[in-house]
Amino acid sequence: MGKVQLFEVRLADGRVVFRPGEPLAGTVSVRLAGALQFRAIKVSCVGFCGVSSKVNDTAWTVDEQYFNTTLSLADKASAPTSFEGPFGKVLHQVKAVIETSRFSKDHKCCKVFYVLCPLNLNDIPEIEQPNTTSVAKKFSYKLVKTGTVVLTATTDLKGYVVGQVIQLRTDIENKSGRDTSTIVASLVQKVAYKSKRWIYDLRTIAEVEGSAVKAWKQAEWTEQILVPALPQSILQGCSLIHIDYYIQVCLKSPEVSVALPVYIGNIPVNRIPLSPSRSVPHSPMPVVPSAPPEDEEAAGGAQHPLDNVSIPTKSHSQQQPLSYAPNLSFPEGRLDLEPGSSPNHPTLCLSTGATVPYYAEGAVLPVATASSLILPPEYSTWGYPYGKSGPIRGEPV
Structure with a gap:
């Protein structure tokens, strides 16, 4: 990164699960080794769904956007529950970018969070x-x-x-x-x-x-x-x-x-x-x-x-612990959320079948079947x- 030693997004209290309409709070941390010429530091929240005709392909055939704003997460009608499957996903993330001079490369980082819109x-x-x-x-x-x-x-x-x-x-x-x-x-x-x-x-x-x-x-x-x-x-x-x-x-x-x-x-x-x-x-x-x-x-x-x-x-x-599909990538922070998560929020697990976050109050072991x-x-x-x-x-x- 050159002069940029640290550039990351952190959500307040280590929280990763939100409901539509809730405020999203956090910080963007930047540590430099020296002076850096830049035009702006921009932060945005993005939520979208992408679908592909190939397994684990992120070159989406069709997609739809739910929000792209720097002001709020989303209204109650536009933020579906996070989902990730072999042919598509519903992804929500915070993006940050340091816009540098014209001939320099911009610095970017992102933080994935999960939206849970409960089904009553x-x-x-x-x-x-x-x-x-x-x-x-x-x-x-x-x-x-x-x-x-x-x-x-x-x-x-x-x-x-x-x-x-x-x-x-x-x-x-x-x-x-x-x-x-x-x-x-x-x-x-x-x-x-x-x-x-x-x-x-x-x-x-x-x-x-x-x-x-x-x-x-x-x-x-x-x-x-x-x-x-x-x-x-x-x-x-x-x-x-x-x-x-x-x-x-x-x-x-x-x-x-x-x-x-x-x-x-x-x-x-x-x-x-x-x-x-x-x-x-x-x-x-x-x-x-x-x-x-x-x-x-x-x-x-x-x-x-x-x-x-x-x-x-x-x-x-036969019930066995969930094993990840070959070549299936997970968003940053998906597997190490429990140590830093807030005790006031549910535990994040990975579900059977598609890699979908599931939230539980107690100790829940996701299982798979062969x-x-x-x-x-x-x-x-x-x-x-x-x-x-x-x-x-x-x-x-």
Whole structure:
């Protein structure tokens, strides 16, 4: 740097997390080894979103700016929550520059900070209601026989916060003479990036597997999925990146699946506990299949009775500490914020999946899963984000 020995931006009290509309305070420190001719020292706050069609590429195909000012951080409608993924990011930073004479190089520095615009789940209609969906699938086996399987999945809520447990209940009616495959439930994240065309990045966050259902059995499977550190569902104010979550429940044989959309927010659902007299008995939703089975028993005119059983859980997805993706760079100060952070502000963690900051009051360990991806039903098998031919992109809008 020559005569400039130190040039850096420091935020007051070591704070790195802000909400839209809050003042941003700090200092710009300059230490020189000698006299320096300069015209001005300028400081600005910049917030933008950039999206690229290539993984970890900062040559943005499209971008949008939320603020660029020396007066205030942003108003409440223009500063979305910070986000960083393989195809784009929402970045907020303070920039400082020493403008020197015409034939000298300007000196520049920057400090990344994070904006958290909390998603209040109570603002979403019917968020406190159970989430239920069901599907009936007719299939053939042993060449000449047919049967029907009815799959019903229910969650206790439609929205959750990090650290909360998703209560999942699945009912399977196997109206056939063949056993099903094992049943798998997954929490799936879908991030859509709006470039010249939509780019989809899908990944399994957590996965649990239950046993198979025997022939002519009506089975019930209850499980819990712990929501790990994840970015919120809605980046309010950002039109280029959309985040969605699903609870995916599926059988591979016969091939049948259901998907329950869920929200991940920052402020939990306010639930009024039901008194015992008001509690609703937990029973599977009655579903009428499209056609009765044409097996030996059905062909004789008699309806085969279904025995009720419970499905045990076979395995959970392997949870490991988060490992960073190769060639994925992090903003300055991302990994060493805890020692200098203020005790009055939440701890900054890195989340599962995309490298998104998550803020927690207590000790939270972000976890990742190495499980194979299970796609929501509206996507075909070409939609894997990291197949043999590289990243998969969506269709033009």
